[in-house]
Amino acid sequence: MLPQVLLHHGLFPTAPSQPHMAVSVELLSFYQALFERSCDAINALASALKTHYSRRGLGYAIQWYDILQVQIEHRVEEAVQNSRNRVATLHSQTEDYTSTLSTLHRGRCAPILIQRCPACFAGTMFGKPTAEGGDIHTATDGNFHHRHRRAAGDCPHFYDPTYFLPKEYIDHIGHHIEAQCKRPAKSPVLLVPDEAIDQCETACEAADGKKQKVAMDSFDDTGIMALICRHDISLFFANIDSPGEQQKYSVALLEHLFLLIPPHATVVALYDVGCVLARSLSKYNILPSSIVSHLRLATTAMHAYGHEWACQLVDNPWMCIGLGLSDGEGTKRLWSRFVRLIGVERSSLAAAIGSEMQSDLGDWIQRHLKCGINDQGTAAQEVLDQCELSIKDLESEWSQQRSSQLSVCACKCFQLILNTL
Template sequence: MSRNDQTYIHATGPHFTSPQRRRAPSRHNEQFEILGHSQCEKVLLARLQRLDDVPAKRAPPVGELVVPHESDVDMGVPCTGNDHDHEMMEGVPIPDAASDPSPRKRIVPDEEAIRLYDRWKDLLPKLIHPLRKYRQAIFRTPIAPEPPDAHQCQNASCGTGAASIICLFWDHFESRKIAYCTCTTLPEHLMSQGLFPTSPTQPRMAVSIALLEFYFALFERSGDAVTALAGALRNFYARHGWHMLDAKGQPIRDPFRRGLGYAIQWYDALSTKVGCHLEDIIDHTRGLVRDDVRPLHQVGTNPYEECASLLQRRCPACFAGTTFGRSEHEGYDIQLSVDGNFSQRHLRSAGDSPWFYQPEYFISKAQVDAVGVHISSQRKKPPNRSYIPKVPDEAVDSCEHGHDAADEHKTKTNKDIFDDTGVMALVCRHDIPIFLANIDTPGEQQKYVLALISTLFQYLPSRALIRILYDVACVVERSIALYKLLPENISSRISWSTSAMHAYGHEWSCQLVYNPRMSPGLGLTDGEGTEWFWSRSRKLIPITRTSARARRIWLLDRQAGTISNELRDDLGDFLKRRLTR
């Protein structure tokens, strides 16, 4: 067909198309065999079969240092300028952590890890006395560079033993022959020499207690940094001529991280036990002194009321008084604020470890869940008809819809990604944390606030009156009054106010009742102490998000204790700054 015979649309002119060129048939379906491919495949399959026939080696226990044969790995002594002049150190060598493939990450603790943690828990009570004795010996005394004298047992029939331990100090590491007897365990004898073991049963490495104490002083300012410390020690040792080598003479990439991690974790648990033991002794002594100064006819009774010693230690300015029952115009007895933070989350994929620490500030999940069950059961009952609102319900409803904290069903985090979604804190008017609660629901539910308040009242005298500042205080107080979420002996001793930063977002009728700047007796209290606490602990957000679940609670609880102690010691300057504004 010629171009003139092709069809076209009228008024647009002729439209021409080029004829299709005939092409050769496609060769995509043809198969080619590469020379030698089948032979290579047979060789690889034979190698794979030989690997399958070799029995798999049992993985080492979690936390135990892998100890290969002495011919596999060696440790170098300080370099003398010639890499060929390294001498072998006596002692048990450390394997190359980088040579083994990374095991699959464990999400939940297995039985082997639980048994290891149980052995640590059984060992810690035996180390309390050696640690106290060692601390007393080095108090205000420079730490001797040389090791103490060898252990000498008074029992002649006691058996003796010796172990080669790799000891880590701040400026060098060395292998020591540690002699001990069967009267005391090897970890106890290491503690008497100022060394903390990295294993509860058969340690092959120990860390200087002075180095651990320095790390915790650094932890108070920077947060958890075990990996950084392990890498820094390795580089510091290498720069000063102390190298950790394997059997081939190559530097080991990461020889200290696992051992340091366990030493730091369990030394802190031991220090906490020692601190609790001393506090119990002090409380017992205070009780004896109090009974001694009472008149004879009042022995066995309490002539005055006071808060529990736990609260007095955390903030003596708030809880060390003995006069209770102040009126509203006098500011009540105690002023506190409460708020939640959803930045302190924990990834579900980070997994968990066995629980090794009893929190001092976090209340238990059982307490929070019990309050939640009580709230659910109370809300199924008819509302309290005798309730007289302080603010019109329309205003409170508007405040509830205008604040995310009042919406319990609002999802603030993705529960499919995060198993712990935040933290709620109860702080006093001096910004000192008193109690914490772990949030594991998508929204900020009222059970966390009420659980913290219920826990607080367990440590208060029966006549103490408190003022609580919360972002949505109007909503919480109405819920308590309508459904009797708290016992009468607690709810009648609480007065509510909104925090200063959120007060002006409420309805005007609500501000007239709950705004702290319009409430008598509050003075300079603004209820924003929780924001200062979140600011001081924000450095832990990236660390705790990927830590084990139990380790996250440990880190946050220890950081809360550090902040509390620092603010308590700074109470004088705090009051001075507030009064000079």
């Protein structure tokens, strides 16, 4: 009964039973907000308040308070999900299917995805072809600034992080990729010639999974890999524990995403070396065919200009039908938000930043509708009007130019010209 009595009086115990100290709930809330903005460690605040609290007592209180917050969030989400299920049941009983939706399939994404970005995952109709933009747009990228020093050790296990994939799962994907790559490769028909992808792989640092970017002797986790939606909201993370950015991290993140969406849903994933990863998935049975057929890989907008021209014609998001304003650079904007976490890292802060970005989702959509669709659309229409050619004629000319420049001969000639410059 003692913890309940303390909570009734606005105090939070340092242990769930037989606590030796209690801390003001207002102080704990203040510290949590302070940590999300400045990432000060617990002992920094404890030192400032050492005349009132001991460092150890405040640390325990923060730990249990954080666990309680997570439990409350789970209970609230469970209640919200029960309401969603009831509404969906009533809706499916009364809905009249129309012929315009005959090519789509009904389904629902996992509650955890709906919670993180309702704009991407709260829909119920899926099956739009990836050639037309797909249903869901994502982006993935690695960051080697967020590393963990080996000598620091691990803290006691509080709770299972909902954002980070387990190391065992990622290692399993890595062993599967190694086993598949030892088998005879298939000869897929790719739009981008192998010669062009070889040049992209040589030029792009992210494609070299063996290049050591961090001293492995000093760090056990050398970075993190993120998967975000088109609204720059983080979905899942993977700890990088290898010298470079190996394919197992992006493959694990994408496979985990497909486990949480309807089987007919299609996904477009943008990655700095999307062309290299796409070729690996086509040559080896790294992912199930049911996933590969519903997945479209492309390069991020900024990195696309460092790729071969043949690769840009197929994988540059500005040249792909249906991708709209999705550029795949949201991971860079996410790293900008995470910069304050480099000094001290905790997985629960991913949830805090994700919640903040979800709260800003309405402003994000409004800003892109105005600055993106409205302003850029108007400018593009003015250029089209000056061409004095129909959209159909322009599409025909572009299709012919694209087909010509995607040939193996054109790729070799283009590379020969570059070598002579």
